[in-house]
Amino acid sequence: MNRDTLLSTDRLTKTFGALTACDGISIRLGEGEIVALLGENGAGKSTLVKMLFGALQPDSGGIAWKGENVALTEPRLARRLGIGMVHQHFSLFEAFTVAENIALVLGEEKMSGLAARARTLSEDYGLPLDPGALVADLSVGERQRIEIVRCLLQNPTLVIMDEPTSVLTPQEADRLFVTLRKLKAEGRTVLYISHKLEEVRALCDRAVVMRAGRVVAEVDPKAETAASLAAAMVGGEVPAVSQRAAPAADAPVALAINHLDHPSDRPFGVSLADVSLTVLAGEVVGIAGMAGNGQGELFECLSGEVALRGDAGEVSILGTVAAPLGVDARRRLGAAFVPEERLGHATAPSLDLTDNIILARHQRRDRTVGPLGLLHKGAARRAMRRIVEAMDVRGAADDPPARALSGGNLQKYVVGRELDWSPRLLVINQPTWGVDAGAAANIRQAILDLAASGAGVLVISQDLDELFLLADRIAVISEGRLSTPAPVASLTREAVGLLMGGAEGHHHAA
Amino acid sequence: MRLELTRRPRVSPLGEALAPVVALLVTLVIGAILFAVLGQPPRRALHAYFVEPLSEIWSLHELAIKAAPLIIIAVGLSVCFRASVWNIGAEGQFIAGAIAASAIPVFAPDASGPWVLPAMIVLGMAGGAAWAAIPAVLKTRFGANEILVSLMLVYVAQLLLDYLVRGPWRNPEGYNFPETRSFSAAATLPEVIATGDFGGRANWGIVIALVVAVATFVLVLRTLKGFEISLTGLSPRAARFAGFDARATTVFVFLFSGALAGLAGMVEVSGAIGQLRPSISPGYGFTAIIVAFLARLNPLAVIVAGAILALTYLGGEGAQITLGMSDRFTRVFQGVLLFSVLASDTLVRYRVRVVHGSAGKAAA
Numbered sequence: 060m061n062r063d064t065l066l067s068t069d070r071l072t073k074t075f076g077a078l079t080a081c082d083g084i085s086i087r088l089g090e091g092e093i094v095a096l097l098g099e100n101g102a103g104k105s106t107l108v109k110m111l112f113g114a115l116q117p118d119s120g121g122i123a124w125k126g127e128n129v130a131l132t133e134p135r136l137a138r139r140l141g142i143g144m145v146h147q148h149f150s151l152f153e154a155f156t157v158a159e160n161i162a163l164v165l166g167e168e169k170m171s172g173l174a175a176r177a178r179t180l181s182e183d184y185g186l187p188l189d190p191g192a193l194v195a196d197l198s199v200g201e202r203q204r205i206e207i208v209r210c211l212l213q214n215p216t217l218v219i220m221d222e223p224t225s226v227l228t229p230q231e232a233d234r235l236f237v238t239l240r241k242l243k244a245e246g247r248t249v250l251y252i253s254h255k256l257e258e259v260r261a262l263c264d265r266a267v268v269m270r271a272g273r274v275v276a277e278v279d280p281k282a283e284t285a286a287s288l289a290a291a292m293v294g295g296e297v298p299a300v301s302q303r304a305a306p307a308a309d310a311p312v313a314l315a316i317n318h319l320d321h322p323s324d325r326p327f328g329v330s331l332a333d334v335s336l337t338v339l340a341g342e343v344v345g346i347a348g349m350a351g352n353g354q355g356e357l358f359e360c361l362s363g364e365v366a367l368r369g370d371a372g373e374v375s376i377l378g379t380v381a382a383p384l385g386v387d388a389r390r391r392l393g394a395a396f397v398p399e400e401r402l403g404h405a406t407a408p409s410l411d412l413t414d415n416i417i418l419a420r421h422q423r424r425d426r427t428v429g430p431l432g433l434l435h436k437g438a439a440r441r442a443m444r445r446i447v448e449a450m451d452v453r454g455a456a457d458d459p460p461a462r463a464l465s466g467g468n469l470q471k472y473v474v475g476r477e478l479d480w481s482p483r484l485l486v487i488n489q490p491t492w493g494v495d496a497g498a499a500a501n502i503r504q505a506i507l508d509l510a511a512s513g514a515g516v517l518v519i520s521q522d523l524d525e526l527f528l529l530a531d532r533i534a535v536i537s538e539g540r541l542s543t544p545a546p547v548a549s550l551t552r553e554a555v556g557l558l559m560g561g562a563e564g565h566h567h568a569a
Numbered sequence: 570m571r572l573e574l575t576r577r578p579r580v581s582p583l584g585e586a587l588a589p590v591v592a593l594l595v596t597l598v599i600g601a602i603l604f605a606v607l608g609q610p611p612r613r614a615l616h617a618y619f620v621e622p623l624s625e626i627w628s629l630h631e632l633a634i635k636a637a638p639l640i641i642i643a644v645g646l647s648v649c650f651r652a653s654v655w656n657i658g659a660e661g662q663f664i665a666g667a668i669a670a671s672a673i674p675v676f677a678p679d680a681s682g683p684w685v686l687p688a689m690i691v692l693g694m695a696g697g698a699a700w701a702a703i704p705a706v707l708k709t710r711f712g713a714n715e716i717l718v719s720l721m722l723v724y725v726a727q728l729l730l731d732y733l734v735r736g737p738w739r740n741p742e743g744y745n746f747p748e749t750r751s752f753s754a755a756a757t758l759p760e761v762i763a764t765g766d767f768g769g770r771a772n773w774g775i776v777i778a779l780v781v782a783v784a785t786f787v788l789v790l791r792t793l794k795g796f797e798i799s800l801t802g803l804s805p806r807a808a809r810f811a812g813f814d815a816r817a818t819t820v821f822v823f824l825f826s827g828a829l830a831g832l833a834g835m836v837e838v839s840g841a842i843g844q845l846r847p848s849i850s851p852g853y854g855f856t857a858i859i860v861a862f863l864a865r866l867n868p869l870a871v872i873v874a875g876a877i878l879a880l881t882y883l884g885g886e887g888a889q890i891t892l893g894m895s896d897r898f899t900r901v902f903q904g905v906l907l908f909s910v911l912a913s914d915t916l917v918r919y920r921v922r923v924v925h926g927s928a929g930k931a932a933a
Contacts, residue, residue, distance in 0.1 A: 387812035
């Protein structure tokens with residue numbers, strides 16, 4: 060804590076309408092330290108960081124850089140001071156090369172010199188990149204390297220990283236940590252935003268914990284446990300997820316996929332090749348994989364949203380051949396589906412919660428639709444209230460449009476909508492993506508309870524911790540191919556991570 | 570400096586309700602300014618346009634005659650637009666319906682009996698739906714742009730009508746005038762109130778329009794089919810997840826709006842005109858687009874919006890007579906009104922922000 064102060068904030072406050080996103084935030088970043096910024100979704104981390112990067116202006120309070128007050132009215136000024144940022148969502152053009160994408164941000168510099176500089180710098184930091192490669196051909200981890208290299212080329216003294224490992228395999232994350240420690244050794248400061256607590260404990264010197272727009276704690280993460288950090292984040296103990304007995308080996312099959320082939324009909328889509336899997340009643344099977352390896356395509360094949368070709372292989376749901384059936388018919392068999400996108404796929408953003416019940420329930424003739432197709436909003440509203448109650452959905456009192464709910468609450472609602480009718484098979488894609496710790500615990504518990512009641516569950520997730528917590532068996536999807544599922548007890552995170560990175564070894568030359 | 574539109578976190582229900590009213594007021598103000606520029610006293614001109622047509626029984630009947638086709642077409646379009654399917658060719662479907670319905674009085678001028686009018690209604694709706702089926706199939710089969718195709722088919726329908734009344738369907742006893750036989754009484758929609766203090770020319774078309782509006786309101790807001798249509802328009806991916814087939818919905822709303830436009834065509838030729846002529850519509854099919862948006866795609870509100878737009882037609886005719894103004898002014902009014910409606914709807918949902926200088930891109 061005796062390091063020279065690089066950046067400090069004095070009672071930074073930012074409000075959006077009635078919401079105070081940041082309420083009197085005073086923090087201090089010293090030179091050459093890695094500081095974690097911890098907090099649930101909506102705690103105000105992003106707002107704070109945007110103010111530090113000049114993308115948002117504070118309503119009151121000030122920012123001091125090396126002891127002098129500065130007004131960061133736009134990102135350009137922050138960059139000029141030496142503040143660099145690696146965003147969670149990449150801003151890259153897929154049709155351009157790595158060097159072209161870098162040049163777009165750096166501006167005046169000549170392309171040839173830039174490419175050479177990018178190559179040297181990326182190798183120095185252990186982030187090898189081919190400047191001539193097309194972004195479209197690169198993996199997510201490699202794309203993130205472009206963002207990092209692009210940031211480092213500007214020689215920043217403060218590097219802000221927004222949830223960098225949420226898209227990385229464990230191996231890629233380890234490589235990133237080496238880079239970050241090297242930055243620290245050079246005297247640079249890193250502000251590291253994450254909600255992966257083990258990572259923060261391993262990497263960071265200090266952790267600033269935010270909750271509901273305020274700084275609630277500043278701790279030494281190495282002296283804390285993951286559980287104590289989580290408790291500080293949510294302001295109370297996170298309920299532990301209770302375990303359940305493994306299903307009997309002779310349980311009936313809930314979902315069977317045999318040699319499913321499905322060519323992608325979209326540009327940059329992933330084709331599924333020879334996917335086989337069974338999910339027993341009462342069993343949770345997990346599919347791990349980095350984003351964009353065919354999870355979305357597999358989900359749509361299982362939900363029936365896309366039609367399968369005649370020779371595509373076999374999908375059977377609860378003992379019925381499902382290939383020719385659409386999503387309605389599959390729901391009537393007893394299958395429930397929760398897609399990755401909450402808004403615009405699982406729900407219509409502008410419809411209220413009651414109407415969003417009808418969206419996924421009308422097929423089942425469960426009294427939300429009467430004779431002549433007349434809607435019974437009363438029945439839908441009762442279901443809505445039941446789900447809000449059962450899943451502890453906040454902010455749903457006056458039946459708002461789906462887009463008005465926070466991500467975590469909407470996800471609880473979407474999951475609850477399916478659990479409410481006790482399906483016998485649940486296929487769920489990224490169940491807790493972008494969801495805060497409390498809501499994630501609720502959702503995971505609900506999934507386990509459903510399996511305990513005898514339903515088969517297929518969980519597709521990028522979050523290995525989640526899969527190891529929930530699943531009886533785990534398979535890995537990589538470039539549209541699925542590995543043979545193995546019992547969790549026989550797996551390590553590292554083994555799964557290797558498969559996620561593409562065990563066949565293409566793409567990842569490094 | 571540039572302007573940015575940002576979505577308001579919560580749309581005020583009051584603002585939402587008042588937006589069409591504000592749009593009407595803005596239209597009147599712009600109209601008054603235009604009158605002044607043209608050298609007409611604005612108060613007198615506005616009075617002639619919007620008050621005089623409402624002051625007498627006979628002109629109220631005329632209003633009903635003009636409003637009926639507008640309402641019937643706009644009800645269909647409101648359903649179509651809810652699905653984000655842009656049928657701009659209602660004018661052509663109107664003409665196709667009128668032609669199909671006229672087949673009975675043209676080929677069987679002596680037909681009589683209570684079956685004639687219902688048969689003409691069925692034929693009119695079938696004709697409009699068939700004309701609308703062309704862009705529907707081209708869109709769902711080949712991905713053709715429905716705006717372009719439906720619009721171009723308007724001109725095809727107009728030329729087909731022109732050909733028929735000058736050629737094969739021309740009245741053999743009509744001294745070579747380009748028109749069909751006058752329809753017999755059995756093929757003519759009767760007046761609602763023919764005689765008495767409130768009697769006048771208005772025919773059963775206005776009653777048909779009201780029934781259609783109420784029935785469609787129930788369809789759109791109270792049934793699964795209406796839910797399917799709205800959901801397809803609001804969020805196509807969620808609609809697919811709900812098990813709805815976007816192609817089937819597209820075809821349905823095209824056939825539905827086409828059938829109603831065809832019904833309006835039948836009402837117009839059977840009720841108001843009594844024969845086919847080279848021109849049977851002062852642009853009802855296009856004006857109905859404004860009606861549908863002024864009513865915010867709500868079939869019940871279409872009744873009010875249809876009456877307002879019908880008033881601009883009547884006012885235009887009145888102003889031509891009393892003030893000697895060009896009837897083109899009606900079109901100007903309608904255009905300004907559509908613009909104001911769309912602008913006020915946008916401003917209710919979005920906030921306009923003036924951004925000075927070259928602000929950097931927002932962080933993710």
